[in-house]
Amino acid sequence: MGWRAVQPPHIAAGLLLLLLVNLPVTCHQDHQDAVHITAILGESVVFNCQVDFPEDIPVPYVLQWEKKVGETGQDIPIYIWYESYPTHSGEGYEGRVSRVATDSPYGAASLNLTNIRESDQGWYECKVVFLNRSPNQHKNGTWFHLDVHAPPRFSITPEDIIYVNLGDAIILNCQAEGTPTPEILWYKDANPIEPSGTVGIFNDGTELRISNIRHEDIGDYTCIARNGEGQVSHTARVIIAGGAVITMPPTNQTKLEGEKVQFSCEAKALPGNVTVKWFREGAPVAEVAALETRVTIRRDGALVINPVAADDSGQYLCEVSNGIGDPQSASAYLNVEYPAKVTFTPTVQYLPFRLAGVVQCYIKANPPLQYVTWTKDKRLLEPYQTKDIVIMNNGSLLFTRVNQNHQGRYTCTPYNAQGTQGSSGPMEVLVRKPPVFTVEPEPLYQRKVGESVEMHCEAQESEGTQRPSVTWRRRDGLPLQKNRVRAVGGNITIDTLRRQDFGIYQCVASNEVATIVADTQLVIEGTQPHAPYNVSGTATEFQVTLRWQPGYAGGPDYKQDYTIWYREAGFSEWTKVPVTPPGATSVTINRLQPGTTYEFQVNSKNTIGEGMMSKAITIRTLDVGAKPKVPTTAAGPIDEKIFQNAPEGSGPKPGPPRNLTVTEVHNGFLITWQGPLERAQLVQYYTIKYRTDAQWKTLNRGQIRPEETSYLVKNLVGGRTYYFRVLANSATSYESSDEVRFPVPARVKHKAITAGVVGGILFFIVAIILSVCAVKICNKRKRRKQEKGEANTRGGRSPVPDISIHGLFL
DSSP: OOOSSOOOHHHHHHHHHHHHHHSOOOOOOOGGGOEEEEEETTOOEEEOOOOOOGGGOOOOEEEEEEEEETTTTEEEEEEEEETTSOOEEOTTOTTTEEEOOOOOTTOOOOEEEOSOOGGGOEEEEEEEEETTSOTTTOOOEEEEEEEEEEEEEEEEOOOSEEEEOTTOOEEEEOEEEEESOOEEEEEETTEEOOOOSSEEEETTTTEEEESSOOGGGOEEEEEEEEETTEEEEEEEEEEESOSOEEEEOOOOEEEETTSOEEEOOEEEOSSOOOEEEEEETTEEGGGOGGGTTTEEEOTTSOEEESSOOGGGOEEEEEEEEOSSSSOEEEEEEEEEEEEEEEEEOOSEEEEETTSOEEEOOEEEEESOOOEEEEEETTEEEOGGGOTTEEEOTTSOEEESSOOGGGOEEEEEEEEBTTBBSOOOOOEEEEEEOOOEEEEOOOSEEEEETTOOEEEOOEEEOOTTSOOOEEEEEETTOOOOOTTTEEEETTEEEEOSOOGGGOEEEEEEEEOSSOEEEEEEEEEEESSOOOOOEEEEEEEOSSOEEEEEEOOOOSSTTOOOEEEEEEEETTOOOOEEEEOSSTTOSEEEEOSOOTTOEEEEEEEEEOSSOEEEEOOOEEEEOOOTTOOOOOOEESSSOOOGGGGTTOOTTOSOOOOOOEEEEEEEETTEEEEEEEOOSSSGGGOOEEEEEEESSSOOEEOSSSOBOTTOOEEEEOOOOTTOEEEEEEEEEOSSOEEEOOOEEEEOOHHHHHHHHHHHHHHHHHHHHHHHHHHHHHHHHHHHHHHHHHHHHHHHHHTTOOOOOOOOOTTTTO
């Protein structure tokens, strides 16, 4: 019998369900042979069920999964599948059940159940029905029992703060649900509660009773509910009535500029005459001029700022008091977000011809700046397509080698996650030749202690620019001694030289176009040597080998000898060991104790006397039988190869990745960063971490090579706020960048919904077309089988029952 008309989808699904419910059970196993599976609430599980075809010949089959429901064990279909037809999912299982795909010609009946609920616990049966076969000819299927475990969750907890008087009686009730049933534990001030004459635990641990409150009963009471899947805790504070106590403290908030913010600060006290004061960064809000017209303190103690401005970001503290005891306080942070904006636009900026130069765009942004667009002479500038122009992380333009073509009229427009407040005003960028030195200092000045030195330096401007100012400074940043230094024009004189005057000096010529620098070295002869530096060491069980770099010897004719000072860390007595042969810059200290931490310093001397001590380093000798450890240094890392076989967690870390940014692009979201400034050679790969709640997860698949500093991600969910970090990983350790917050625009989510709707419509149309074709093929097959059946009957054979479901999926 064939269908003469295409059935509507809801009618077809009903017919299919009716048919399958009345089909004989073609396959099952006894409950004693069932597979038992345990799953965690919210996770996924796969029920493995294999299809065994009669005589291993694939034939059409219907897959039906059922769940036993209720005390009578009623079979409820939760999933029905037949090849090329829409599947049927039972109520409550829509979108959570799916057949596990397989490439095997023998098919598979395994079922994937996702987002597991506690109600999913129970018996499940896999049934495989072969079409056009005797119901008892072959059996397929499996019984399963699913146990769903859930971590504890509280159903009843005591109040956070409980006010009492001495002699009162109280009951703290703490009840929890979960699978297995959680046990309840009680603690006071982090110590387990021991029952006594006035303190007891009742009703399976859910009630803590205190019959006569004493001073020693005041404190924090914590109930912990735990089972094999986890634990939760709740703390109640029992306090004697008296001074004001904050019951609802303010919480950190993020607002857009122009919105209203309200910080709560509710308090209880006996007596209840509570006074609430608010402070911003330590100053009373009433005295902050910028807040004067926008701030209100309500009668319930809440602080209201309406509207908030960009500069309102900061720490806000409420202080409560009723005149008894010390005031209590609580604070929260206000983060005001606003579109990126240009804070200052210089009308004229200069670039130095044939040197590197920067055109500044002065920007303020919260959330952090994402990118900046530039125009030159009213046309969009594409710096990524120009080899000598780079957009810096702060949005400014860096010209690596300036030429005349870079002159023009520029504007910048900054963007962050909130958008932009507009473009800068026009900036006239002029290309001019930088100042030049007409007289440079000599490369080296050698003087003795007590003498004077005069160093000469002059510079002149290029045509059309201002005369440069000429100043002097030390390259190491130390200040010049004003009482011994005289400057006349570009020349500098230092009188009564001392050993600390030794160093590199810089003549700096600067005007509006550029700053140029000329270096010279001042060497002071006839002084004690400078301290050795870059002291490092490696340890074994009983010895430490030290190495160092010599400091300045005190003059070209002076030689240095070294002495090692060491002691066991924490002890005041130092041991002094001369280094042999004289002048050597490495030494091994023997007869040390294994597993002991030592301090080391290196001291040098020449014929004039002893110099300064080096910086101290700390080295621990190995425990007996341990592998060699990573070298210890006082001033940074050693060659990366040393750390290849270092123990986990040992050795110096790479520096942190810098300037992490997240930018929306046409095909997703681009995460970019810069490599570490320090110990960058230790980086072997990068890892990207993200979170939308408290749990950090890894974003990238595989390792990101050190030379790669960007990563494209396409599947961020619109309307959510993500937090990102980049980890620089060495062979033995890692260092993290700062955390970056990135709210994904809600429109991203709308695009996904639109695409899903369109896709669903297209799928429905294709399903109708395939169903119509299937009905026609079905009717042809039925006619051929009927004709064949009639011929068999005439020949004396019994017809085989014909079970067909063609058309029922329409």
